[in-house]
Amino acid sequence: MGIEPVVILLQVVRLAVPYTLTSVGATFSERGGVVNLALEGMILIGAFGAAFGQYQTGSAVAGVLLALLCGLCVALLFAFITVTLKADQIVAGISINILVMGATRFGLSLLFGSSMNSERIAGIDVPFLFMDPLFYVAVFSVAAGQFLLFKTPYGLRLRATGESAETADSAGINVDRMRYSGVLISGALAALAGAFLVFQQHTFTDNMSAGRGYIALAAMIIGKWTPAGAALASLMFAATESMEIWLQSGLIPSQLVQSLPYVITLFVLAGFVGRASAPREAGIPFEKNRKSE
Numbered sequence: 001m002g003i004e005p006v007v008i009l010l011q012v013v014r015l016a017v018p019y020t021l022t023s024v025g026a027t028f029s030e031r032g033g034v035v036n037l038a039l040e041g042m043i044l045i046g047a048f049g050a051a052f053g054q055y056q057t058g059s060a061v062a063g064v065l066l067a068l069l070c071g072l073c074v075a076l077l078f079a080f081i082t083v084t085l086k087a088d089q090i091v092a093g094i095s096i097n098i099l100v101m102g103a104t105r106f107g108l109s110l111l112f113g114s115s116m117n118s119e120r121i122a123g124i125d126v127p128f129l130f131m132d133p134l135f136y137v138a139v140f141s142v143a144a145g146q147f148l149l150f151k152t153p154y155g156l157r158l159r160a161t162g163e164s165a166e167t168a169d170s171a172g173i174n175v176d177r178m179r180y181s182g183v184l185i186s187g188a189l190a191a192l193a194g195a196f197l198v199f200q201q202h203t204f205t206d207n208m209s210a211g212r213g214y215i216a217l218a219a220m221i222i223g224k225w226t227p228a229g230a231a232l233a234s235l236m237f238a239a240t241e242s243m244e245i246w247l248q249s250g251l252i253p254s255q256l257v258q259s260l261p262y263v264i265t266l267f268v269l270a271g272f273v274g275r276a277s278a279p280r281e282a283g284i285p286f287e288k289n290r291k292s293e
Helices: 004-031 040-056 060-083 089-113 133-151 154-162 165-170 173-203 213-222 227-247 253-259 258-271
Strands: none
Touching: 004 040, 004 133, 004 154, 004 173, 004 213, 004 227, 040 060, 040 089, 040 173, 040 213, 060 089, 060 173, 133 154, 133 173, 133 227, 154 165, 154 173, 165 173, 173 213, 213 227
């Protein structure tokens, strides 16, 4: 009984890693003015890339590199659709998620002969979570993200594009380039979240992102569009997921227990979203030559 709180704490920290990576990435995207609903697909494609990369080479490093490549490709596609083509960001994000879900299912069938799961992979072979390099990447992303957004010229320019793209453009800032950079950062971090998931589970399973991208967006909102705040909210959501795991062995119906993280997300958002201030032009495409009416 004495070590049980420690076990629970370690479980919460482990569950928080993918939420933290993804929510920090979402902060960069939205601070630049792009609402990234495609995070779910970016996590999923990152997990698939990591599984396939390690399965083919036997190297976790190769798996992480392929995860990053896949995540960046999907992020680049999403940025092209939303930033260059000016498509609706919500519709584009949902479409990307559906596309990735179908593509990974097809990839499973083609490469592993199964539409449900891949072959088992070794993952990152460490005896303890705090020896996992991806855990430290998550921690570093919070500190580096906070510094980059609020203490550097790049962060100032990115935040300016999300607050008033027209003003930023008149100051000589390339709005499209800044928005691309925010989306690509979010894609890279979401892909690393997918790699962490698949290395922990030692196999890729169909739709294994399981709503984590959407919950990460909620964590970003609760964290008031800051990496540190998003990380703290990620810990809260990880705690609810841990509670779900522990309650599954009790008398409460499993369907109710499994819905717990999403129910808590809705309640928390209902309490926070009215008091949180999003970047003013998040979700609004920038037309360089638009004229004020």
